[in-house]
Amino acid sequence: MSERALEGVPAWSRPLLEYFDHQIADQAERNPFRRKAEVVEEYLSYFRVWVDYFDAEIQGWENLPAEGPYLIVGNHSGGAETNDAVFFLHRWVQEKGPDDPIYVLAYDLLFGMPGIGKTLPALGIVPANPDNARRALDTGAPVMVFPGGDYEVFRPWTHRNLVEFGDHEGFVRVALEAGVPVVPMTIHGAHQSTFIISRGTRLARLVGLDRLRVHEMPIIWNIPFGITPVFVPTVQLPAKVTVHIDQPLDWSSYGSADDPDVVHRCYEEITSLMQCTMDRLERETPHPVASRLGSMASGAGRSLRSLPGRLRGPRR
Numbered sequence: 001m002s003e004r005a006l007e008g009v010p011a012w013s014r015p016l017l018e019y020f021d022h023q024i025a026d027q028a029e030r031n032p033f034r035r036k037a038e039v040v041e042e043y044l045s046y047f048r049v050w051v052d053y054f055d056a057e058i059q060g061w062e063n064l065p066a067e068g069p070y071l072i073v074g075n076h077s078g079g080a081e082t083n084d085a086v087f088f089l090h091r092w093v094q095e096k097g098p099d100d101p102i103y104v105l106a107y108d109l110l111f112g113m114p115g116i117g118k119t120l121p122a123l124g125i126v127p128a129n130p131d132n133a134r135r136a137l138d139t140g141a142p143v144m145v146f147p148g149g150d151y152e153v154f155r156p157w158t159h160r161n162l163v164e165f166g167d168h169e170g171f172v173r174v175a176l177e178a179g180v181p182v183v184p185m186t187i188h189g190a191h192q193s194t195f196i197i198s199r200g201t202r203l204a205r206l207v208g209l210d211r212l213r214v215h216e217m218p219i220i221w222n223i224p225f226g227i228t229p230v231f232v233p234t235v236q237l238p239a240k241v242t243v244h245i246d247q248p249l250d251w252s253s254y255g256s257a258d259d260p261d262v263v264h265r266c267y268e269e270i271t272s273l274m275q276c277t278m279d280r281l282e283r284e285t286p287h288p289v290a291s292r293l294g295s296m297a298s299g300a301g302r303s304l305r306s307l308p309g310r311l312r313g314p315r316r
Helices: 011-028 037-042 044-053 084-096 108-112 116-123 130-138 149-153 170-178 201-207 260-284 288-305
Strands: 057-059 071-074 103-106 125-127 143-145 182-188 195-198 219-222 226-229 242-245
Touching: 011 108, 011 116, 011 125, 037 044, 037 084, 037 116, 044 084, 057 084, 071 084, 071 170, 084 103, 084 182, 103 130, 108 116, 108 125, 116 125, 125 130, 130 143, 130 170, 170 260, 182 260, 242 260
Parallel strands: 057 242, 071 143, 071 182, 103 125, 103 143
Antiparallel strands: 182 242, 195 219, 219 226
């Protein structure tokens, strides 16, 4: 990272920015398409932990096209510990096995993280940019994208039931250029697990994170530490998560990806549809944390009742 790029950045944050910039650049120079079925299979048990913790339910699996390529477009939730892709990937591997490829577009910064950054490509997770999206679709595989990025995943808790892509329309252009179906995937409940107070857009600029294409540095209510920046580890609340997959949208007759009106029409269509779905899911499960805690308590009660009498303790 050049001195000019670091102008105005506090001295204490420069080494960290330079480290992540180097790590991200190093990964960018390598071929990101290094998915390995054996690694995907190895991580299946890890995916299962999160699916069980959130009691994640997927509706509309039958709406997925029989074969790729197609673009799965999801809303993004959960803050720094987001698990949005995990819910879908777990079901995908269960249904199709680890050898059937699917690619997920993810935040650049993740690829600079020690350890996990080098593992992500083996899971089929690649840096989010239009070129990688096109290359992934060209393989004939489905591709998952979360257009809202850090803007949406770090939206305040008060916006928890809103679909907020932040006018990011690049995914629409990719879909129009590739001529592929677009599958809306609406996730409800995941943003109840982390209490985000504010996005922290000004704070991100202040410490120079925008130099890494990171535009948010949220302030959260952290369990157990109280009010902290997002990078302080926190315990996610259990929340009932519902993932709804709608029928594919066909934009092939709408016009060119070079026409801003066409692009905006597609953007409005999918975001409006997903918001309607979110509203319905919110009516069906208005309190995801309470619902999940209730089901966990019921499950614990059933387990206790199934124990032999001598293990339950004396009756009072």
